[in-house]
Amino acid sequence: MTVLDCLGQRCPLPVIALARRIPEVEVGAVVRVLADDPAAANDIPAWCRLRGQEYLGATTVDGSPAFDVRRAR
Amino acid sequence: MQAFFDAASGAPPHPVARQALLAALDDGWADPGKLYTQARRARQLLDAARAATAEILRVRPDELAFTPSGTAAARLAVEGTRRGRQRAGSTLVHSAIEHSAVLYEAGDDAVSVPVDRLGRLDLDAWRAAVSRGGVALAALISASHEVGTLQPVAEAAEACAAHGVPLYVDAAQSVGRVPVPDGWSLLTASARKWGGPAGVGLLVVRKGTRWLSPYPENDGRDTGRDLPAIVAAAAALRAVAAERDAEAARLAPLVDRIRAVVAATVPDVEVVGDPVGRLPHLVTFSCLYVDGEALLHALDRHGFAVSSGSSCTSATLRPSHVLEAMGVLSHGNVRVSLHRQTTEAEVDRFLAELPGIVADLRAEAGVVGL
Numbered sequence: 001m002t003v004l005d006c007l008g009q010r011c012p013l014p015v016i017a018l019a020r021r022i023p024e025v026e027v028g029a030v031v032r033v034l035a036d037d038p039a040a041a042n043d044i045p046a047w048c049r050l051r052g053q054e055y056l057g058a059t060t061v062d063g064s065p066a067f068d069v070r071r072a073r
Numbered sequence: 074m075q076a077f078f079d080a081a082s083g084a085p086p087h088p089v090a091r092q093a094l095l096a097a098l099d100d101g102w103a104d105p106g107k108l109y110t111q112a113r114r115a116r117q118l119l120d121a122a123r124a125a126t127a128e129i130l131r132v133r134p135d136e137l138a139f140t141p142s143g144t145a146a147a148r149l150a151v152e153g154t155r156r157g158r159q160r161a162g163s164t165l166v167h168s169a170i171e172h173s174a175v176l177y178e179a180g181d182d183a184v185s186v187p188v189d190r191l192g193r194l195d196l197d198a199w200r201a202a203v204s205r206g207g208v209a210l211a212a213l214i215s216a217s218h219e220v221g222t223l224q225p226v227a228e229a230a231e232a233c234a235a236h237g238v239p240l241y242v243d244a245a246q247s248v249g250r251v252p253v254p255d256g257w258s259l260l261t262a263s264a265r266k267w268g269g270p271a272g273v274g275l276l277v278v279r280k281g282t283r284w285l286s287p288y289p290e291n292d293g294r295d296t297g298r299d300l301p302a303i304v305a306a307a308a309a310l311r312a313v314a315a316e317r318d319a320e321a322a323r324l325a326p327l328v329d330r331i332r333a334v335v336a337a338t339v340p341d342v343e344v345v346g347d348p349v350g351r352l353p354h355l356v357t358f359s360c361l362y363v364d365g366e367a368l369l370h371a372l373d374r375h376g377f378a379v380s381s382g383s384s385c386t387s388a389t390l391r392p393s394h395v396l397e398a399m400g401v402l403s404h405g406n407v408r409v410s411l412h413r414q415t416t417e418a419e420v421d422r423f424l425a426e427l428p429g430i431v432a433d434l435r436a437e438a439g440v441v442g443l
Contacts, residue, residue, distance in 0.1 A: 011384060011392070012362050012404040019362070019443040039384040039392040039403050046402040050343060050361065 002031045007064055011039035015047050022053060022071050030056065033067045040067060076419040077378045080266070081218055081246060081355055081410035086309070087268030093308035094270065097301035105300065115300055122307035129314045130248070130260070130277060138276045139303045143245050143263025144174040146274035149287065150241045150259045151178040154210040157283035158239070162207030168194050168224065169398035170217050172243055176394070179212070191347040192222035192399045200232040208238045210259075215247040219382050219395040219408060220346035221328075221355035223251070230256025239282050246352055248275075249313040251321065258282040267313045268413070269306030272299050316413070321353035324411045327420045328356045331409060334424045339431050345401045355410040357382070359396070360431050362440040363405030371430050372407070377423055380408040 002025055006014035014035035021031055033044060041058060044067045048055035056068035077085060101118040103111035120134075127134040140146040155163055165183045167175060170192060176183075184202045187195045194213065203211050211233050216223045226242055233240040239258035247253050249267030253260065259282060264273035278284045313320070328351075336344050341361035360368065365383025372379055380386075382393025383406040392403035409423070435441050 010364075010390075012364060015404065016362050016438070016440055016443065019440075037384070038390065042392055042397045042400070042403050046343075046400060047361070049400075050341075050402065 002029065004031060004033045006033055006035040006037075006040070009035065009037060011037045011043055013037075014040045015043050018044065018047065018069060019051070022051075022069070025071050027071050027073060030068055030070050032061075033069065034061060034064050035067065036064055041065065044069065075376045075378060076415075076423060078409045078411065078415070078419075078423070079378050079380045080412035080415075081408065082380055083265040083271060084268040084412040085414055086270070087312055087413070089312040090269050090305040090309035094301050094305035097304035101300045101304055105298075118304050119298070119300055122304050125311055126275065126307045129310055130275075132260075132277050133280070136277050136279055138278075139298060139306075140261075140274035140276050141272055141299070143261060143266070143274040144172075146261035146263070146276040147172060147174045147243055148178050149276050150261050150278075151175060151210060151212065152287045153278070153284040154239060154241065154259065154282070156285040156287060158209040161237075161283075162209045164208045165210050165212060166199070166202040166208055166238070167212040168199075168214060170219070170395045171212055171214050172218060172245065173394070175212050175214075175243060184208075188222075188398050190399055190401065192217050192220045192345070192395065193347060193350070194224050194229065196225055196228055196232070199229055203232050203236050203238045208236070210241055211238050212241045212243065215242050215244040215253050216251070216352045217346065217395055218246045218355075219393055220357045220399070221246075221352040222347040223350045223352065227254040227256055230254070246355070249310055249317060250352060250354060251317075259284070264302075264306035264309065267310055269309040270299075270302040273302050273306040313413070320413055324415065325353040327411060327415070327417060328353065328409075331356050331420060331424065332358075335427065338424070338428045342431075343402050345396070345399065354412065355408065357406065357408045359383075359402035360405035360407070361402065362438065362443060363431060363434050364438070365404055365406050367434055368405055368407060368431070371434060372427075375426050375430060377426075380410070382406045382408065 045055040054070040054072040101115045103115040105116035123134045127137045165179045169185045186199045241259040242257040245263045248262040260277040262275040265271045344358040365381045384392040396403040
């Protein structure tokens with residue numbers, strides 16, 4: 001799984017990092033975004049909806065929020 | 074010239090408000106509670122302002138109080154009803170998109186009812202929430218101050234009535250703009266939203282509502298009275314009420330134009346809120362990959378004053394709870410809210426310049442084509 005460390009970055013930077021990486025992974029692969037900006041929890045699922053990608057949900061990695069996205073197309 | 078598109082925060086003063094304020098500064102400075110000539114004159118002005126405001130709101134004058142702000146009115150509505158209904162319960166049921174002043178006052182003993190993607194209340198969840206026991210009060214904003222979606226106040230009021238729960242309606246964005254449905258027990262508003270002075274709020278408590286002032290020493294409702302400002306607020310409300318329907322009919326098509334043109338000319342934009350069941354003067358959209366603060370500053374440099382729900386533009390660095398509740402993009406967010414001085418030419422200039430402004434910001438950030 002690809003992990004993007006966006007800790008300390010303000011929105012929209014984590015969403016931009018995700019949008020850059022998604023085309024580089026295989027369809028079906030999962031990208032995990034580590035992001036502690038409070039807007040990430042809202043904007044990553046919203047980006048997935050707008051872009052037709054699959055939002056898998058939020059989790060916690062070493063105490064930091066993490067968001068998993070599967071490339072759907 | 075600067076185009077002011079943030080009437081939802083505070084509209085430019087109505088010319089009538091200015092005239093009334095200046096007159097009342099000369100004529101209404103005395104304490105209306107005293108017994109001499111100047112005080113009687115002040116009392117007459119206060120009574121006339123209250124009567125005029127009550128008539129527009131279609132309530133009795135003794136149900137209406139003036140407060141130091143819309144926020145103060147909201148806090149009085151919630152706190153006073155909780156005090157008055159201690160025996161019934163203490164829980165506040167509220168929509169997820171209430172004004173932050175209501176959410177703050179709600180505290181922990183509260184049930185938040187979700188909204189859909191357009192920002193409209195989930196009525197089934199609302200009915201379930203008000204039917205469980207121990208509810209002191211239910212709070213529903215008449216229309217979202219951030220995205221403009223009208224709320225189903227009449228249906229929400231029916232559900233409250235069926236369970237004996239008073240409904241509090243925060244009508245700050247509706248008074249002077251659109252009719253507010255009946256059926257509520259408490260209502261608040263803010264004069265600066267309709268072109269009155271900043272320091273005047275309204276609290277209406279209908280007869281029969283169990284409400285106990287948090288400030289029992291003076292019955293607490295007419296708190297911090299600034300009489301000249303109240304007179305100006307009432308004069309402005311009378312003026313905007315008279316032109317309300319004509320202004321709504323003029324501004325609603327401008328908002329429609331913004332909704333359609335922004336969606337068509339700015340790539341990767343999400344125009345949010347209900348396209349039909351909405352306030353006539355307010356529209357919100359979010360631009361993918363754009364920093365909200367940078368967008369606000371760029372628009373300001375081009376002569377457009379707008380507001381934003383993006384986290385980077387807020388003191389708390391949290392995104393708007395309204396956009397979160399709707400599940401729509403919160404970054405790159407812009408709220409445009411129009412008023413009686415807004416011209417079609419200003420809107421067209423905004424629509425002509427916005428695509429280039431967003432494109433420049435995206436080019437600077439290196440996100441074109443993402």
